[in-house]
Amino acid sequence: MIANRKDFKLGLGLVAFCLLLLLLVIPYQVGPLTEADALMPVLVTCFIMLLSILLTIQAVRRAPKPGEHAEKAAPEHRSPWWSILIVIIIMAAYAWLLDLTGFVLTSLGAMIALFLVFGVRRWFPITAITLGTLGGLYLCFDVILGAPLPVGTLVENFLE
């Protein structure tokens, strides 16, 4: 019945997103819709909404193009969805922990974790690559350029 489910969902999702923006976010975060500040955000949001409605209608009528995903590698080389999620979580933790534990420590943990997620189990390349990368960056930033990498508040306190 609906020829292209993926686009249909995307279109509806975008329409919902635009409504949320128009009704809740813009009045609260930008200001009354009538003022100059809000003109651009409102115009653009309405434009997206219009396009999403068109996309939704198109998705009902048109099937996706055939052969679009022909280039995918054999299934055994694909990573399952949860491993992608784990990478995202590691990266988020990486970004949020930098404040606390500083660049070197956080990167050390994150990189080792990433190697493990990507399926590397040999310790020598893991340590060599991690230490090489971090050592190089530390040398560049702290020693040569004099633009220190974040030390992290926890580490700072620990040192004092």
Next chain:
Amino acid sequence: MGKKMLTALMAMALMLAVAAPAMAGAYPSKPVKFIINFSAGGTTDTAARLMSSKANEVLQQALICMNKPGAGGTLGVSEVARTKGNGYTIGTCNMPAVAVIPLIRPVPYKPFKDLVQVCAVMPYEYALMVRGDAPWKTWDEFVAYVKKNPGKVTYGSPGTGTTNHLVTARIGKELGLDWKHVPFQGGVKETAALLGGHVDMINNTTASVASSIKAGKIRVLLVTSEDRFAMVPDVPTMKEKGFKFSQISYMSIIAPAGTPQVALDKLSAAFKAACADKGVVKACNKLDLHPKFIPGKQYQALLEKLSAEWGALLPELGVKVKK
């Protein structure tokens, strides 16, 4: 095996992270972070870096310059405000970031409670200027023209809420001029618009356009700072033209509240030496910058006065203020 290696790695990383462990002793016992609230390559950045090279010598510790530009200087200031007041983080500050912008929109710091002014080090020098081939040779001619052609003349500023905008708008209000304000995004685009003839007059720092002024591409009509400039000795100041205010904004050094007095004194002394240092002054003069030291307490009082004064005027000058 794996665990042992991990521990070793951790220990090594920790050692790497520690460049110079803080030791108990006289301030400063480790490098001081110096947050510059404008981007690399600008006037503030250049002046700050020139001065820090001398201040380093006096403090006998490195000042580590970091740029944190954005949002009219408030980003860098808030970065300083949220650190611990131990003397190891200081920053540069411009007048609007503490005296005007907090009145226009919310900022995450209380300008006179979370921050201490260590000292002011350099006045920004402002003037009203027109194109070199403009018909107006003097300020009076220009005013006469604006009065004769209401609603036709446009003036540019580096942005809404900058001292440039406020002072010019206030001049217009006191003289009853009917002209239009066009806010640009920074002095560079403002200057380009003037040179291209898209606005008639701008209020800008003289240092950033010194080369164009000397080449005759830009003519200074009125000095809005307190004293005349050596570069254009014949141009009157706005005080001489009968205005009761002028455009005062210094580049100042700030520290978070709670910084020990000893640290403040040492920092102030270091920057005082930098402002007086021949090498620094010479390098600054080449760029038409003129360092001038003002003690922190005195500058803080001035800021509070300015803040009250401008705050009362904002709505009249047509600036949208925070709800």
Next chain:
Amino acid sequence: MLETLATAASQALTLNNFFGAALGIFLGSLLGAIPGLNGTMAIALLIPVTYTWSPLFAIAMLVGCWKGSVYGGSISAVLLNAPGTPESAATALDGYPLTKQGKAGKALKMALFASVIGALFSDALLMVASPPIAAMALMFGPAELAMLILFALVVVAGTGAKSQLKGLISTALGMLLATVGLDPITTQQRFTFGSIDLDAGIGLLAMLIGLLVMSEVLVQMEEGWKDAHAEVAVRSDDPDASRVTWPELKGSLGTIFRSSLLGSFCGALPGVGSITAAFMGYDQARRLSKHPERFGKGELNGVAAPEAANNAVCGAGLIPLVTLGIPGALSAAVIMGAFMIHGLAPGPMLMMEHPETVYGLFMLLILSDFFMLVIPLPLMKLGQWVISVPRAYLFPVILALCVIGAFGTHQNLFDVKVMVFFGVVGYLLKKWELSPAALLIAFILGPMAEVYLRQALKISGGDPAIFVTKPLAALFLALAVGAIVWTTLRNRRGKKIGLAGEASSKADISDNQVE
């Protein structure tokens, strides 16, 4: 005059300065080629270091670094589909498909030739035609710029998307994201959710690194990587796969020349910049091509065009800097700081007071263009070796570099969070077949359009007639309208051809969107 040139030559053409320029190019192309790191960051970080050096050495090195990084970005764009610099986002559109076809060497060399020609072209303009070009740049005020940006937006909207509708959605999303931060006119907060860091808007470089580099890691995880695949792809047996033949170069010369012109134009206008130039260059190549349908699938011209355009920005970006004291591009603004810290105030007096320095700089610029022909060659080889390294070893390093790249430019930890956020957004966009490249270019052009429109209306007192009464503004408005009409007509014709072709082959009739 001759005397000045002789003094300039004696000051500029020293071994020391050669070394400076060469080192700059090497560092620039290396940092540009590393996904996550980029030249603007390098220049911003290097400035304090150059403080104690001689002005010519420092400036030659910084400009070399800028040029190198603009080219270097194409290496990672072509090989990994992870553009190392914002300028090379358009290069990846056709460069990566070429790599998949085993023609990585060819794409990289074409990018190099196009870059060098573009750079030489704009440096020549800088040397001989600075004053008139600067005068032309000044003619563009808010009204003219508003219409120019509108034209650019119309032209590049939807670049890199599979369907026109999704391309437009990507463009609009980019414009929406750009409104985060302070309103450019009233300086009130928009979409900042109480965060001071968002007052300055979303950091372009941080967003870009997430959107184009981190997301690519996630996408390649999902689609699966065959480690052997890359190796095979690069080491194709056909010798022509790793070099550019003379007929190919000759065939692209027209495109390269037009792109260089466009790039120089964009560079000379303050604030328009190299990313816009690259996308416009790509688009003109596609529009004027006899085979527009090949673009996005590995068309060599699609690599040459953006590279010539973005490198042509460098020289031209120095034109308003040297003649007026107004930097034409992001990196030029940072380089202006290097002029200043060495006591050279950029502006009209620079040429009168320090002509030998200016001419010396010009000489070093031209020289560094020739350096650029050779210095990146080992990097190219290295890059081709790196992509044959198993992805599992490569990706953790790339992700750590993304973090440092996002942090490095402004030394801001918030930017790292922005990067990770857009890494996820970019992944979702690619999953839904929206175009991160289109989003990026709209993110850059959208706010410019808003600012210039509103400034122009302030100048005219709210009267929109300003956009038609000013000749240059009217010209670009007409061009924008023309581009829309042209695209529509072309689409309609394309649809007919598509329908006819598919009807005869009895294929699925719904698949007739020819973009």
